[in-house]
Amino acid sequence: MRIFDPHIHMTSRTTDDYAAMAAAGVKAVVEPAFWLGQPRTGPGSFADYFDSLVGWEPYRAAQFGIAHHATIALNPKEANDPRCRAVLDLVPRYLAKDGVVAVGEIGYDSMTPEEDEAFTRQLAMAVEFGLPALVHTPHRDKARGTARSLDVVRESGIAPERVVIDHLNEVTVKQVKDAGCWAGFSIYPDTKMSPPRMVEILKDYGPERVLVNSAADWGKSDPLLTVRTAEAMREAGFTDDDVDLVLWRNPVAFYGQSGRLNLEDRQSAEGTFEGSSILRGGS
Amino acid sequence: MTGINDNEAVDDLWDALDGTPGRPWLDDAVASVRKEPASIARHFPAAGRHTGRETLPAEPGWTADQAARAVLLDALLATPGGPDQVAELYRYGDSREKLAMLTAFSILPEAPDEQVVPILRDALRTNDTRLVAAALGPVADRLDDDAWRQGVLKCVFMGVPLAGIHGLHDRGDDGLALMLAGLAEERAAAGRDFPEDAAALLTDLRRDDRAGTGQERDAAPRPGDAG
Known part of the structure; x- marks a missing residue:
């Protein structure tokens, strides 16, 4: 079984997680830029974070044989802080990078005018740079937030098949599928979505244009819930090919639209196991 | 087209890239940098996507993207104010861009020490073995x-x-x-x-x-x- 986790915040995870993921079949990840729990207060802090997503983290992942790509954006939550607005001027510089396969996470947190502006501007950047977009949906007021996100996506002129609307559930999936966007699901231990619920949604809507991720970060989360979902799919009667479609070929197809997904050479490009500063203890 | 800093090593890289698929892109990118030096921020990260990342048969010590980046850096250094942009180019580089710059400095003596030495020190502070090793190439003559x-x-x-x-x-x-x-x-x-x-x-x-x-x-x- 090969697994591509299309949304996971590895910066917050340990080398134990990388080792467990690699052992379980995770061979590729995309790490979207988001917030870090502690709100940031200026663009410099974001620049260092973005550097890590195109520098240190792919290197770290490569030590475990995992290909790492990133998405870059000013996230909706921090878009509300005027001290962080200048991040929008930094984002294009990073969208030019080889390892960046989408603009994201953009979208809504509290649906403020500031979030509107950041969302719209960054969707325009996705069009300009020829990149797909990863849209986060709010945890509160989710159904209306999802509908409004789809409106903004429509107005932006980006092709719907170049957009994934993420963190969906039973209530919000239909409108996203109807709009022609990709449907993203974050499988969490207790909250957003569970493997058994995911399997039911796959039965109802089919395995096409669906991305299943762990969205594991610094909160209570589990980087192996993609694997648990694959197992639950098989127990429910899905074929190995269905599992491969959802957990490998779909994310490859979605992020492949960037023209920058590099799963063959990524590891050698980022260094090998030999001489690794991580496996040997670092300095 | 040749390098404009009378740099034979850069001329050799130009020659080695001659006839490669990315060469027309590189010609345009260099012309763009000469006209508007700040445009290197866009061209430099894109090099590998246009030239590929294979080793150049005529210059086995260089991959196509690293050679193209060395040529772009040479063009930047020849522009008014260009040398002052080197630090920022490195600061916003991804790992492969940084690696290319560390390698290129070895053949670009016109890159001023006040730009290059802090970059070498930055590379030596990282835990990325590629960057540490590259900072100890021929360019390390500039280190104390x-x-x-x-x-x-x-x-x-x-x-x-x-x-x-x-x-x-x-x-x-x-x-x-x-x-x-x-x-x-x-x-x-x-x-x-x-x-x-x-x-x-x-x-x-x-x-x-x-x-x-x-x-x-x-x-x-x-x-x-x-x-």
């Missing part, structure tokens, strides 16, 4: 001895092969021998291996020392003593 010795010791510590370090045996001195011996002693005490190439270097430095004064190095602990 203290920084250079620490860089070499860090390579031993991280398990980076020492063969790639420029001028290792010529520049190695008493101070480096002392530091190597200290690390060897710690490794021996911990029951861990000390890399063979580092042990051989230490032996060499001590052999050189027997021909010299030897005061400092005789005080150093020897790896064999502990094991």
Whole structure:
């Protein structure tokens, strides 16, 4: 079984997680830029974070044989802080990078005018740079937030098949599928979505244009819930090919639209196991 | 088209890229940088997507994207104010861009020390073995001895092969021998291996020392003593 986790915040995870993921079949990840729990207060802090997503983290992942790509954006939550607005001027510089396969996470947190502006501007950047977009949906007021996100996506002129609307559930999936966007699901231990619920949604809507991720970060989360979902799919009667479609070929197809997904050479490009500063203890 | 800094090494890279699929893109990108130096922020990261990342048959020490980036950096350095943009280009580079710059500096003497040396120090502070090793290529001639010795010791510590370090045996001195011996002693005490190439270097430095004064190095602990 090969697994591509299309949304996971590895910066917050340990080398134990990388080792467990690699052992379980995770061979590729995309790490979207988001917030870090502690709100940031200026663009410099974001620049260092973005550097890590195109520098240190792919290197770290490569030590475990995992290909790492990133998405870059000013996230909706921090878009509300005027001290962080200048991040929008930094984002294009990073969208030019080889390892960046989408603009994201953009979208809504509290649906403020500031979030509107950041969302719209960054969707325009996705069009300009020829990149797909990863849209986060709010945890509160989710159904209306999802509908409004789809409106903004429509107005932006980006092709719907170049957009994934993420963190969906039973209530919000239909409108996203109807709009022609990709449907993203974050499988969490207790909250957003569970493997058994995911399997039911796959039965109802089919395995096409669906991305299943762990969205594991610094909160209570589990980087192996993609694997648990694959197992639950098989127990429910899905074929190995269905599992491969959802957990490998779909994310490859979605992020492949960037023209920058590099799963063959990524590891050698980022260094090998030999001489690794991580496996040997670092300095 | 040739480099405009009368730089033969850069001219060789131009020639090696001649006829490659990315060459027309590179011609346009260089013209763009000459006209508007700040445009390098967009062209530099895109190089690999246009030129590919294969080793150049005519220049086996260079991949196509690294060679293209060296050519772009050469063009930037020839523009008014261009040298002042080098630090920012490195600061916003991804790992492969940084690696390309560290490699290119070795053939770009026109890159000013006040830009290059802080970049080398930045690379030596990272834990990315590729960047640390690249900072110890021929460009390391610009580093002071203290920084250079620490860089070499860090390579031993991280398990980076020492063969790639420029001028290792010529520049190695008493101070480096002392530091190597200290690390060897710690490794021996911990029951861990000390890399063979580092042990051989230490032996060499001590052999050189027997021909010299030897005061400092005789005080150093020897790896064999502990094991």
